[in-house]
Amino acid sequence: MAKVVIIGxxxxxxAAAISxxxxxxxxxxxxxxxxxxxxxxxxxIMRNNGRYTAAEExxxxxxxxxxxxxxxxxxxxxxxxxxxxxxxxYDVIKVEPIVRKKLxxxxxxxxxxxxxxxxxxxxAEITGVLTAKEEWIEGDVFIETTGSTxxxxxxxxxxxxxxxxxxxxxxxGPRVSISQRAGVEDILGQRGDDSYGAMSGSCxxxxxxLSKELVDKxxxxxxxxxxxxxxxxxxxxxxxxVCQQYALKEYAENLVLLDTGYAKLMTxxxxxxxxxxxxxxxxARYDDPYAGxxxxxxxxxxxxxxxxxxxxxxxxxxxxAGEKSGLFVGHTEAxxxxxxxxxxxxxxYLGMPLLELPRSIAVGDIIAYTxxxxxxxxxxxxxxxxxxxxYFARMKEKSLYTINIELIKKRIDRMGxxxxxxxxxx
Amino acid sequence: MIMHQVLDCIDAGTEYCPCxxxxxxxxxxxxxxxxxEFCDCQNWKxxxxxxxxxxNGSKIKEQRKDHLCRIISKRQITEGVVLCxxxxxTTLARELNQPGAYVFLRNVNEPGYFDTPMxxxxxxGREGTIDIVIHTKGTKTKxxxxxxxxxxxxxxxxxxxxxxxxxxxxxxxxxxxxxxGVGQSPVVNVARKLLAAGNEAIIILDKGRLGINIAEEYxxxxxxxxxxxxxxxxxxxxxPKDTVEYIQEVAxxxxxxxxxxxxxxxxxxxxxxxxxxxxxxxxxxxxxxxxFCCGEGICGSCQxxxxxxxxxxxxxxxxxxxxxxxxx
Numbered sequence: 001m002a003k004v005v006i007i008g009x010x011x012x013x014x015a016a017a018i019s020x021x022x023x024x025x026x027x028x029x030x031x032x033x034x035x036x037x038x039x040x041x042x043x044x045i046m047r048n049n050g051r052y053t054a055a056e057e058x059x060x061x062x063x064x065x066x067x068x069x070x071x072x073x074x075x076x077x078x079x080x081x082x083x084x085x086x087x088x089x090y091d092v093i094k095v096e097p098i099v100r101k102k103l104x105x106x107x108x109x110x111x112x113x114x115x116x117x118x119x120x121x122x123x124a125e126i127t128g129v130l131t132a133k134e135e136w137i138e139g140d141v142f143i144e145t146t147g148s149t150x151x152x153x154x155x156x157x158x159x160x161x162x163x164x165x166x167x168x169x170x171x172x173g174p175r176v177s178i179s180q181r182a183g184v185e186d187i188l189g190q191r192g193d194d195s196y197g198a199m200s201g202s203c204x205x206x207x208x209x210l211s212k213e214l215v216d217k218x219x220x221x222x223x224x225x226x227x228x229x230x231x232x233x234x235x236x237x238x239x240x241x242v243c244q245q246y247a248l249k250e251y252a253e254n255l256v257l258l259d260t261g262y263a264k265l266m267t268x269x270x271x272x273x274x275x276x277x278x279x280x281x282x283x284a285r286y287d288d289p290y291a292g293x294x295x296x297x298x299x300x301x302x303x304x305x306x307x308x309x310x311x312x313x314x315x316x317x318x319x320x321a322g323e324k325s326g327l328f329v330g331h332t333e334a335x336x337x338x339x340x341x342x343x344x345x346x347x348x349y350l351g352m353p354l355l356e357l358p359r360s361i362a363v364g365d366i367i368a369y370t371x372x373x374x375x376x377x378x379x380x381x382x383x384x385x386x387x388x389x390x391y392f393a394r395m396k397e398k399s400l401y402t403i404n405i406e407l408i409k410k411r412i413d414r415m416g417x418x419x420x421x422x423x424x425x426x
Numbered sequence: 427m428i429m430h431q432v433l434d435c436i437d438a439g440t441e442y443c444p445c446x447x448x449x450x451x452x453x454x455x456x457x458x459x460x461x462x463e464f465c466d467c468q469n470w471k472x473x474x475x476x477x478x479x480x481x482n483g484s485k486i487k488e489q490r491k492d493h494l495c496r497i498i499s500k501r502q503i504t505e506g507v508v509l510c511x512x513x514x515x516t517t518l519a520r521e522l523n524q525p526g527a528y529v530f531l532r533n534v535n536e537p538g539y540f541d542t543p544m545x546x547x548x549x550x551g552r553e554g555t556i557d558i559v560i561h562t563k564g565t566k567t568k569x570x571x572x573x574x575x576x577x578x579x580x581x582x583x584x585x586x587x588x589x590x591x592x593x594x595x596x597x598x599x600x601x602x603x604x605x606x607g608v609g610q611s612p613v614v615n616v617a618r619k620l621l622a623a624g625n626e627a628i629i630i631l632d633k634g635r636l637g638i639n640i641a642e643e644y645x646x647x648x649x650x651x652x653x654x655x656x657x658x659x660x661x662x663x664x665x666p667k668d669t670v671e672y673i674q675e676v677a678x679x680x681x682x683x684x685x686x687x688x689x690x691x692x693x694x695x696x697x698x699x700x701x702x703x704x705x706x707x708x709x710x711x712x713x714x715x716x717x718f719c720c721g722e723g724i725c726g727s728c729q730x731x732x733x734x735x736x737x738x739x740x741x742x743x744x745x746x747x748x749x750x751x752x753x754x
Binding site for chain 2: 117134152169170176177180186196301
């Protein structure tokens with residue numbers, strides 16, 4: 001039986017686990033912390049702009065499980081906020097236990113607090129990964145979904161230091177780039193000023209720390225837009241951000257709060273003293289990152305060169321997904337790439353041709369386009385998401401963006417790919 | 427079996443970290459302090475060394491100092507072997523109350539190159555004393571024993587044992603400790619630590635060339651099983667056949683989880699061979715026999731070469747000791 005080992009239990013690792021399991025593999029997920037979903041535990045935004053199209057494409061390709069869960073625990077559906085339409089916001093507090101249960105029900109083996117730190121190899125093939133507890137975990141095919149965030153040294157060198165985010169590196173140990181350990185050099189994302197990495201784009205405030213009036217409004221509408229005091233407007237901060245879909249003027253002139261269970265503040269960081277000058281936020285405090293007044297995590301310092309099938313170049317049995325596979329932003333993007341990598345892990349084991357999604361659908365196009373952009377000196381300074389920025393513009397230009405579910409289904413069906421991830425290959 | 431080098435620094439995360447090695451881009455643990463620009467943090471000790479360095483104004487932390495101290499009692503155990511009790515601060519004694527602890531000692535009248543690494547056999551954190559056994563063999567040890575008055579003590583150092591994490595991590599199991607000659611000195615702290623963690627200890631003592639079991643009076647006060655046996659043949663420098671069989675039998679019948687070897691390299695090599703002949707996954711720890719000179723990873727006297735050609739400085743580096751004896 002094909003043993004597929006997935007390193008990293010974030011959204012893309014979970015998606016890979018599900019599709020590899022459905023294709024017939026024996027699946028083990030190694031997760032360094034005690035929570036699945038990684039940064040997804042503080043995310044929440046789905047179906048905004050082109051992510052709507054992508055989410056439906058993912059479902060019609062057969063990887064509906066995680067999209068269904070985020071829909072199921074949505075606190076708000078079909079809401080608009082500056083620059084974004086028809087978003088749904090999942091409850092970040094409820095989502096992880098449900099995903100954990102789902103994976104367990106499917107018979108996926110999850111090893112928590114298991115940090116992979118090295119590999120053993122025979123030629124270009126990985127035969128096992130070493131955990132920090134000095135145990136070897138062997139497998140036939142490996143999928144790296146370790147992400148690109150942190151660790152502390154990177155957050156310090158390229159950001160404002162460790163801000164104590166949900167990844168909790170000090171407590172569980174830092175991520176290690178498995179592809180780099182296997183001898184494949186990481187690709188690094190850049191900022192406009194040629195420095196490396198980018199800063200995570202949102203903080204979470206404890207709702208209990210907001211005024212009752214604001215909380216009521218936030219709970220009802222899902223979104224709050226509060227004007228920033230004129231002397232505090234800082235356009236420069238938008239440059240730092242990962243999330244180009246939120247690097248808009250409106251986000252510098254206003255504080256945008258979204259209801260994801262926390263009050264999700266759509267800015268990388270915001271000094272607490274200034275934040276508390278805004279009416280209704282006099283008692284505000286951060287829940288993630290704990291030092292959200294000072295900084296946020298640094299990302300995109302660890303991407304693997306890969307093909308459009310998500311196989312890592314130079315290694316015969318390593319696939320990758322999520323931020324590890326390119327300059328992607330968001331859960332939908334992670335689920336899109338994770339599902340493909342999981343499915344392809346079984347194809348790889350069987351010696352079948354690997355699946356490459358066509359560019360006539362958004363999910364296929366973003367994987368191929370981001371790959372091209374990762375090789376481009378200018379492209380490497382951008383980030384790619386269905387929800388905004390350069391890629392959403394491209395989606396509209398190529399007529400990939402639609403919220404017509406029937407049309408999306410027809411596009412997938414036309415290529416004979418309806419429910420392709422449901423197919424049991426072994 | 428393919429093994430893997432997991433290099434740890436004994437000082438990582440302590441008040442002495444980051445040290446001189448960080449300043450010159452030679453940190454044992456941190457890729458950022460090895461001159462690379464990104465994290466590749468395989469061995470996490472709960473502290474980001476790079477952060478400690480930057481937050482300390484991109485300077486190293488204050489390093490260990492010479493402490494002025496007195497030897498309060500000297501007792502000749504046998505010819506050429508003296509047990510000394512040294513008065514130190516209670517803090518230092520507490521810090522040295524650890525497996526693998528050692529200090530550098532020299533008489534105040536001697537120059538710096540008389541610094542002699544001495545294993546701490548026992549430390550009393552309440553009284554502020556440490557006990558060390560000095561085997562007078564060369565100029566430095568003779569100068570320690572024959573001089574009186576005040577001494578400079580530099581410490582605490584902890585890397586006198588390799589495989590410390592196996593000793594420190596073991597709970598409610600059974601261990602076999604083997605110690606010979608002056609190699610018995612560090613076994614006292616090893617036994618104490620293991621017993622405190624609910625382990626049962628069987629200890630094989632060999633007098634070696636000293637003709638006396640220097641650790642026995644300390645070990646007799648602990649709830650452990652002591653067996654006297656020759657563990658190294660003085661001519662062939664191999665473990666006698668009946669001892670090999672005894673170790674194999676004890677390891678199998680008593681379900682031993684860890685074997686500690688305190689003695690020469692030949693003893694370590696012999697024990698590793700026995701472990702390899704046994705079923706199961708028995709952990710191995712041993713005394714670190716490299717020649718320590720500075721204790722700071724600077725001078726290179728303790729450097730050893732691993733099978734893959736890489737070199738490590740063993741006064742600071744913790745490694746699975748089987749890596750060292752592999753292929754020998």
